[in-house]
Amino acid sequence: MMKLEGISTFVAVAEAGSITEAARRLRLSKSIVSERLAELERQIGAVLLHRTTRRLSLTEDGAAFLERAARITRDVEEAAADMAERRGMLCGPLRISAPVTFGRMHLGPALFPFLLAHPDIELFLDLDDRRIDVASNSYDAVIRHGPIADSRLMTWRLASSQRVLVASPAYLEKHGTPDTIEALYRHKGIFYANRGAADWSFPTNGGAATIRAPVGLRVNNGDTMRDAGIAGIGIALLPSFVAGEAIKAGQLRVIDIGANVAAEFIYIAHPEGRMPSAKLRALADHLRKAFGSPAYWDC
Known part of the structure; x- marks a missing residue:
């Protein structure tokens, strides 16, 4: 045997x-x-x-x-x-995947108090910007930002997430500040590679307006997108949880073109058909409280 x-x-x-x-x-x-x-x-x-x-x-x-x-x-x-959970304890392994930038800037600091409060939980946190298959990779859940493409996932919303167009003051002084959707065609874009096509989409009364600006940089990491924007490479469409500190410090300026991108959110998702554990539900509740409503990075 x-x-x-x-x-x-x-x-x-x-x-x-x-x-x-x-x-x-x-x-x-x-x-x-x-x-x-x-x-x-x-x-x-x-x-x-x-x-x-x-x-x-x-x-x-x-x-x-x-x-x-x-x-x-x-x-x-x-x-x-x-x-153990039947006896009121939260314990055992918990495997989570999350994006690198969000994990470093916001998820990690929110997780530490949870782990201190539940020392018998063995958390494995994999920070990776790739879209992974939760079930086949043996994760209990994934934390992601943006739209949910996989219909096999059950999702819980954790926090709101605004995205804003930003560029450095030096870039805007040199190339001008766009004030319409069409004006974006004249500017270099910094794009997130994991979203697929290098374009921006803005809901309008006549339907979605999709702008494919010249590519200044395509990269699969939010930190690098923000830093490229600060360096003056071009305009970036960034979540406020990535760009917020740089905006407050004056390193990036928000660009108003009279239109906003569709609202997105931070979510945690687990495979459909698999009963979420008590510790996963407790983690989700903890993160919602830690991030706030609206999320502290959008205030």
Whole structure:
């Protein structure tokens, strides 16, 4: 009979990409991790991992086994957490993905008091600007900004989010300040690469007005977009949670073209059909209070 510790160790190694890193995360010696893997392979009768001096990779059998092994490990962890929650405790692992800039500027500071209040929660926070598949990547939830494209997700709204057109005072003095939607065509744009096309869209009475300005920079990170705007590269359409401090400091100016972009929000989403844990619901409630309504970065 396969032992749960062997299955969970295999999942840890596959996710970490190395025995050394998995041993560190599990707080075990490398020899114990290796022994558990060898025993699991003997029980299954298949080689799960290719091991070389330079790298470790899944075999075809290993890739097939990993999906179910990860599900088994997660189910056992959630079952243990559920039992604790029945006794009024919030504990166990919680895996969250969030954007880099928002995570650094706002999510991290909001999370720390929550973790101090619930020290038995083991939070894994992955800051990544890519749009990830929550279910296939074994996350409990994702925190994102903007529209929700994946209909398989159940979403809870956390906070409002305004987006504003901004540029540096030096850029506007040199190139002029646009005051209409059409005037944007004459300016370089700084665009967020993960949104797809390099354009801006503004709701009007006649429908959406889409502007594709000349590209000054396309990048997949909000910090770099803000810094490029401060440097005078062009005009950027930024969430207020990214641009707010630079606007207050006079490094960026808000541009009024007589039209606003569609409203967006910060949301947390979990896979449809998976019951959200008590600790995930508690986290969402905590973040709503921490961000405020309206959000403190929009005040």
